[in-house]
Amino acid sequence: MKREVVLAGIIALVVSSCNTKPASELTQSGLDPKNFQTEIKKEPVALYTLKNENGMEVCITNFGGRIVSIMVPDMHGEMKDVVLGFDNINSYQNVPSDFGAAIGRYANRIKDAKMTIDSKDIQLLPNNFGHCLHGGPEGWQYKVYTAKPISDTQIAMIMQSPDNDMNFPGNVTATVTYTLTEDNAIDIQYEATTDQTTVINMTNHSYFNLSGDATKEITSDILYINADSYTPVDATYMTTGEILPVADTPMDFSKLKMIGEDIDKFDFEQLKNGNGYDHNWVLNTAGDITKLAARVTSPASGISVEVYTDEPGIQVYTGNFLDGTAKGKKGIMYKKRTGICLETQHYPDSPNKPQWPSVLLKPGETYKSHCIYKFTAEKP
Incomplete structure (x- = not known):
């Protein structure tokens, strides 16, 4: 299993070189991809760039499946970055935030960090007024997705979440597919499967500032x-x-x-x-x-x-x-x-x-x- 994960990471980086800007070249939003290249718990992390024919640009890191920047034209045709985020991976790791993240397993709150599945009481990990928020203290926003670039306008982020991850039951495989369309839309499709009955509620946590x-x-x-x-x-x-x-x-x-x-x-x-x-x-x-x-x-x-x-x-x-x-x-x-x-x-x-x-x-x-x-x- 470990060998498969390593190979998947290598393949993802090789394929991504065709779809992201070279490390020496800044993105349209001013990000330096070199500031995102690292390993977290032996898993490769990078910055990936999607761009459509209209010039719209979306930058995503596979750490937390996060949207880092979105460049769109304003009323005068000037390109503006309309989401909050950091310009380096260290800040995403060290400053607690949900900026741009693909949230899982469970977006939002579960009361008292408790739930019952198939008559079994489950104690989750509390992290917000005694409740379980956004998957717990180490939800997927703080983990590395495996990046699978598909084209210049599409990328998939895959999360392998083991049984008992933040005390949630079941081995879960989740995929978040980001597609930048030609009509300037970010299309996000979520899928997940499990080997035990569990709960899933995924979302994107971008902070928009459209000015x-x-x-x-x-x-x-x-x-x-x-x-x-x-x-x-x-x-x-x-x-x-x-x-x-x-x-x-x-x-x-x-x-x-x-x-x-x-x-x-x-x-x-x-x-x-x-x-x-x-x-x-x-x-x-x-x-x-x-x-x-x-x-x-x-x-x-x-x-x-x-x-x-x-x-x-x-x-x-x-x-x-x-x-x-x-x-x-x-x-x-x-x-x-x-x-x-x-x-x-x-x-x-x-x-x-x-x-x-x-x-x-x-x-x-x-x-x-x-x-x-x-x-x-x-x-x-």
Whole structure:
């Protein structure tokens, strides 16, 4: 098995040389691939570049399957990097963050880090107010995926997660396939299989700043969410099990609204509990990938990102806990609310809420999830 893993890594690096920029050449976003070339626990890590015929560029590292940069044109045709991240692998290793990561095994929170599968009680590893968040303290965002470049516009990231990984049962093989399309979309397809019944809920955790200037807050951006209800949380960010209407509350983005319009109205308990927006919305799309789930637009750049998904929910997080201590690309210290996350998902704590769509994956089944981030720019 070890020999197969080593060979897979060698093959991945050889193939990737045809699809990534040489180590001596900076990416369009200004990244130096040499700053990502290393080994972590004897597994090779690198930076991979996808580029389409329109000149859009997406840089991804196989450490955590992370999107590091996204270069798209603004309203004037100027290319802007619209996600937060680091310019070197050391920061990704040493500064705790979920920037751009392919999250697994379970995106979002599992209450009290406990669940029951087939009448067996399972104690997971807590890492957030006693809950298990994003797969636990060493979720997949802190592990090395095996990179499989497919073409100049497509790459697969493969995770071999052993039985009892962060106390989750089952040997799981998961694949995240990133495709950069010719209409300036990042198409992300997730698949996973297991040899024991387990839970899977994967997502992407990119922090978008569509102005292209990560010193600016995203509170002036315009947000739309195709949802009439959401799942409220308690003071530990854990879903209560309720599904409540957004109508006549600050949670209503069913019509275009500036993100910052209501964000600090902490007399509304949910905003106080979330320190802003950090909630799951129940989408109206009924799993139809062709229907718009959410959209964010930066008036400053004219850049929009549209989200399409076959998932039932989307977690919208407005960077409320960025505190200016993380030094990102271009030396920028990422401050509060300088990024927005749009995490397509099953609802938080679904393993403990049987009334919600199931996240169980059984042997012989294949978990599948699909998300598209499509970028456009309004003309001035």
